[in-house]
Amino acid sequence: MKLIRKLLLANVLALLTVLGLTSALAQPAPPVVASQPAAVPPPPVNGPLPATVLAWDSELKSIDANEGDEAGHLFFSFTNVSTSDVVIQNVHPGCGCTTAQVPANWVIPPGTNGTIPVTINLHGKTGTLFKNLTVTTDKGVKMLNFRVNVLPVPMPVMTAADRTNNLKIAMTDRQAVFHGDCATCHLKQGEGKYGKALYDADCGICHEGEHRASMVPDLHNLKVPTSPEFWHTWITHGKPLSLMPAFCGADGGPLSDMQISSLIVYLNFAIPPKPTP
Ligand code: HEC
């Protein structure tokens, strides 16, 4: 087999000829060799990768996304629980809509961890998608599965009476949106979310609302200059004596510092800062 790999490295065409003539050698060459002629990877093992070699955080993952999201992201993490190096030769997604970024011929020393970042293109997708990745190593092959639930984002329907009543409550306590029944729409949707998804849930509900009250400004057409500090101040403290609630925990809001940071990053990108007039 060593000789064959040498031949292969020297000239892939020559190997194909050898394979064609020699029936005993009629084994498909690992594609990674052809695309990475500089490295000499150990031969792949076609059997299943034993659980005693790589331990995975999960072999079946599930993520939620919203209709209209361009992409979904997830990670598979593993630990080399064996006593020798494992070489991940390639990670092959089961469909063209998925990409997995890993180094070529990735050597995982014993006792160390690695993470495979996976991106799935969700453009125009709805419903539940089932996908997989095939991880080929020098100790065997592992199949990882994941599911993406692409959820519709329904805008809640309210009567005019509901709105009037909600407004009245919020006028006496702008933090009321995070409590009681209000939380179903104004807080729960954003739990555990970051960035755009969090904006859509927690801010968009008021600021992008089709039927929103006239005192709720359009954040995309502000008259004032914006900046990360601007977003930070408004999100953290809101505005006393208005309907704009405070979102940071210290002010009675529901968001963690990390969630607030993710909103600032998103808003500064989605609504580019205007120069100071
Ligand atoms: C309950 C409805 C509501 C929610 C939820 C809400 N806002 Fe507001 N927001 C308002 C209202 C009303 C005002 C106008 C306050 C005023 O000046 O009287 C406002 C004002 C603002 C302003 C100031 C705009 C200007 O004119 O300078 C910013 C910035 C802002 N909101 C960002 C956000 C962000 C970001 C979120 C999500 C973290 C959010 N808001 C969530 C109702 C809301």
Ligand code: HEC
């Ligand atoms: C069924 C989901 C839902 C519930 C429950 C809900 N809201 Fe809202 N809220 C919305 C939506 C959607 C908007 C955006 C404007 C619209 O469509 O009326 C909004 C807007 C607001 C606004 C901005 C002013 C406006 O009318 O545009 C305030 C303030 C507010 N809600 C307060 C509350 C309070 C206080 C409660 C609880 C007493 C509450 N909401 C319960 C969905 C809800």
